[in-house]
Structures are given as structure tokens and as C-alpha cells.
Amino acid sequence: MAGILIIAEHRQGQFRPVTLEAVAAAEKLQASSGESIAVAVIAPQPAVFVPWVSVSAVDEVVTVTTPNAEFDPDVTGTAVKALIAARKPSVVLMPHSVDSFGVAPAIAAELGVGFATDVFDLRYDGGELVATRAAYKEKVFVEIDFPGKETVLLTIRSNAFKPAGGTGQPAVTEISVPGIEPRTEHLGWQEPPASGGIDIPGAEFIMSVGRGVGDEANIEQFVELAEALGATLGCSRPIADNGWLPKARQVGQSGKLAANCKLYIAMGISGAVQHQWGMKHVENIIAVNKDADASIFTVAKYGVVGDMFEIAEELKAQAGGN
């Protein structure tokens, strides 16, 4: 047993708290394996991030100094491969983030380590690591194992584990990794388009429309319905991608978090995990969907299996009188 290694994430000089969710996943494994937990900070000035990862579960922080500040898969990849070679961890955890998408599969392919992505639960079964993820639009769960692999790399779904907390005093070890050569030229950032007064994060009552709306011409009646109900109109990704509603209305991982929402109505949204990320915490969710097996019904408090247009018309007619 050679420990659990977590790769910390940062962007634009800011620590990314999803790292602490990976630490929490490590804690769960540690409870049965007893292995030590180390967090790797790979950055131009790694010391800046050490306090952020010094939570009570962490035994050691290893730092690798890199030439460039922003994500370059070759820089991160070279560092992680060197750390795996030096430490021979049994498990390496990374957040299931866009940056991990860009580097984790290349690391796994090059080292031949066991590999699974978007994992939301993990455990040992008789000494064998078993990772759980979902498939087919969240309708089924899948258990994955890694026969014969001494090291397994996993990316951890966000919001699956509560971030690790407490204050620790981990040992800090500097590791020098030779041969780090950036290959991606960072040219800058593009901020998401201005919201134009649309406030999904601040809204207490949101009604969102998804793919079930079918056609751009059908959007208008939901704009009107949202107004009649006093709801802020939101949408799922395909609606924003099609340009039917502005990106500022998109709820989900690449859009907005419905941070202050108390009541969320999902119309014709099947409930992809990326959309759920933005809304599943809302206390009162009402889902209207024609597919009785849609995964939205696993997060909604109330469900209607039916035609979103029929329900919308009835809502409009009945609300109109109030």
C-alpha cells in the first residue's frame, strides 16, 4: 500500500475547491485501507495553494514548481507522471473537471494505469478497488474494477462528496520534476457573455425549458408563462447552444448555478448530470417530462409525466385569472 495521491486544481490564480471533494473521496477509501493521503500542488508558486489543501485528512503536500501559470496538459501530465513514478500511489484522484478531461486520459494511456472517469462512489471489495459511475443518461449505475492494476487513476464527479474540512499540519515536500516543457500557448481568457440583467444565480423561482420544447417557435409561450408565474426563465444547454435563449439563462456546469433558488420547475429537461449540477440542490423541484424514466425524476420532489405543452397551457390559463 503506497498511499492516495490527489492532484489539486487551480485556475486564474485561484484554488478550485473541487480539490477538497477529491480529498473527501480519499478519506472514504482511507477508512478501509488505512493509506496515507497526499495532495500534489503543481503551480508556478505552489506555496500559495498549500494552506488551501492543509485540511485535517491530508498527511502530506507535495509541491512541483512549473514555468507557466495556466493549465497546459503537457506540464500537468509530465508532473503527474513523475509523481506516480516516484510515489507509486495505489490510487490517484483528480476532480472530474474540464482540465482533467484534458490530461487524465493521456496520463492513463501513457502509464497503463487503471482508469475510470466521472466516478461518484468508490470502495474496496475484498482488497479490490471498485469505482461506481453512471451511464445511459443516469438511468443505470456501473461498477468498474481494474484487474491487475497497481495504480488506479480516477476522476471524481463534483458534488458527489462533501468537501473535506478541518485544519491539518501536513508535511510539505518539494519535488523537482525535470523535463517539464509547455506545449500549449495560453492566449488569454474569454469571459462568458454579459448576462444582460438575467440573474439565474439570484433568482428564487426559476422555470427552465429543455430539449422537450422541440422548436424555436415554441419558446415564446414559455417566455410568457414564466412571466405569468413570476418565474425567471432558465434553460438547459441545447436551448442555449441553438441560440433559442441567451447563454445567461443556461443552468448547469457550463452555465449558471441556481444558487438562491427555492423553487425550480423543469419543463422537458431529462436531467443530464451537467444540468443537475446547477439545480439539484434546490429544495422544491417540479419536473414535467414525457419520459417516466427521465433521471430528472430522481432529483425532483414532484413529478408530472406528461406533455409539457398541455401542462403549460393549463398553467397559463389557470394562473391568468389570479
Next chain:
Amino acid sequence: MKILVPVKRTASLDDEFEMRDDGRDVDADFCEYDINEFDEFSVEEAIKIKEAAGEGTVEVVVMTVGPEDADEVLRKCLAKGADRGIRVWDDALEGSDQMAIARIIAKVVEREQPELVLTGAQSSDHGFAQTGIALAGILGWPHGAVVSFLEYTPGAPSLAFRRELEGGLEQKASIPMPAVLTIQLGINRPRYASLRGIRQANSKPVDELSHTDLGLTDDQVGEAGSLSRIRRMYVPERGRSEMIQGTPAQQASRILQIIKDVRG
């Protein structure tokens, strides 16, 4: 120049479905198949680069790893404007995970020598988000994941792109060629095939290859060549919504009551 676009035939489940006897996947009788939604965007991006360049300067080759039924997705891409297809399959490939698939694609890259490979950022059935970047790792090529904007002139030594990050922030970056990019939904508006395109697709060539044709050994594919193994697939017991019954009018009335209760 040549652009290789690996595509996947993905499954979606019927309303009612049953597991396979070995419990490791859903019984194929309960699946409907179509091209991976993300791949619609990578194919479109490749065809756009081809159309923007001079006639006959860019060739778009689509490929898939899968049994004969998967030809259908290749034909769909050919109908939209890809030039030819490659389908790799034989019985030894059964049980291949994403890494084994990436290894097969890498061999096709060696054979075809494209300058650019565009894959979907992930698949709409399993959502592993592994194959494209694993391919880049095997090839040792520069790569970018979850690309939401791409600017490339055939023959240029580098390409500029944007990666879509959490919260809609994008990173602008440039990498040298040859390169592998994984394409995000929404980067373009995928076209529908024209009737003429559909007719032409039938006369475009689709090569069929086995793993041995590509110089791969049995232990490099299938379960032996994989980094993970599906042990079990199951329908989880989960909390479920309280279902509102009745006519649409009754259901709407209940929804309005809930709104009133919550909103006060």
C-alpha cells in the same frame, strides 16, 4: 491535408429495458442506436474546414470501431460531406474499453497520417470523456479538450482554439500541429444531410479493417488491452418524485398550489 474524425455509435435506452444475462450491460434489444451527439459537432467542424479551403485540398476521413451495424453512422457522416470511411472490427475487439479503442484509432492515425484528429469531447451514452485525449497521449501529439471554438487554416503550423471551462469561462490557446482536439457541443450548428448527399454517400468507400490488419496483437485489444472492466451494471434504487396524477388541468392546478405554498 487530411482530417480524421473518429465517431461512435451510441446507445439510448428504451422506456422499458432489461440487463444482459451477464449483468454487465443493457440487453441490446432494448437499445436504440445513433451517432454520438458530440460527434455530430466534430464531423461538422471538419467539413467546415474542408469547405473553407480550396476544392480538393482537404480530405475528411471518418472512422469508427464497431460491428457492421455501425456502418450506418459512417454513412450519415459521408452523406454530410465526409469523403470516405474506415470501420475497424473483429470478434477480438469485444470488451475493449476506451483505452483499447484509443489504441486502435492510434493505429489508424499511423496508417492514414492525418494532420488533425477531431473527436467528440465525450459520448452521450457513457460520457467517459477519455478516447480523444487518450489517443493524443498514445500518439504523443499536442492536444486540447472541450474545444468550443476553432480557427485553423490548412497548412498552418499551429491552430488556435478556445476550451470551454466550468461556468462558461473559456481559455484561448494555441498548439502546434499535428494535433488532437475534442469538440464540445455548440461549437457549430451541425447540418442535416441533403438528399443528394445521402445518395452520394452510398458510393463513397468504407474500408473494413481488423486489429491484425492494423498490426495490433490480441493482448492489445478487448479486455486484455483495457485499463478498466465493467463488473456490473444495475438500475439503482433511488428516491423518486411524488408523482402528480390526474388530468393536465388537475396537474396544473396542483403545480400552482405548490408554487403558492412555497412562494407564500
